[in-house]
Amino acid sequence: MKEHNSILDAEFFQQDALTLAEALLGCVLVHTTPLGATSGMIVETEAYTEEDAASHSYRGETERTKVMFGPGGHAYVYFTYGMHYCFNVVSGPAGKGEAVLIRALEPVLGEDLMQKRRGRNDNLTNGPAKLVQAMGITKADYGRALYRGDLHILSKPLTATISSGPRIGISKETDKPWRYWVSGNVHVSK
DNA sequence: AGAGCGATGGCCT
């Protein structure tokens, strides 16, 4: 049994994307920058695998997706819709192109800094691009190790119930219930 | 409360 509130180690991220997507619920994402620290409990995730037509890794390794094919425990940050970034946790062993998209957080620390970064005082982290902005994550964090350093995840026991269902904003593989969220949590997107 | 849509750029066919 892992110690509560300890930093998730490299081994933890070697789990397959579906297992990891569920295991990350309740854990706390922490980012410390010169501006201060922000953190939030992960309340919504989505799994993407190599055999999955909705996954960026589906068409093989490219310059953009190469980190997905590396070992688990690194950040996959991608740019979308011309103006937003999303943050994924790479999962599984090296050679497998899979990752977990972090879709929503419940703010824990540094809510004031989140408000400043977002330029508003509501809807801080209830969506994948929103939480990236609130946490101060950028494209420079692409490939960054999450098992050490200023961007990491703390293990946390989750007492709440987990729900699952189809992923959001995709047009393929919509039958796969690979989106997981903390049941009833107000910060889940939608 | 919910639908419609514009902004804006990289990636893939």
Place this chain on the structure above:
DNA sequence: GGCCATCGCTCTA
């Protein structure tokens, strides 16, 4: 050239 793992504003109710 078309498609997006999005967000937030605006319009209608």
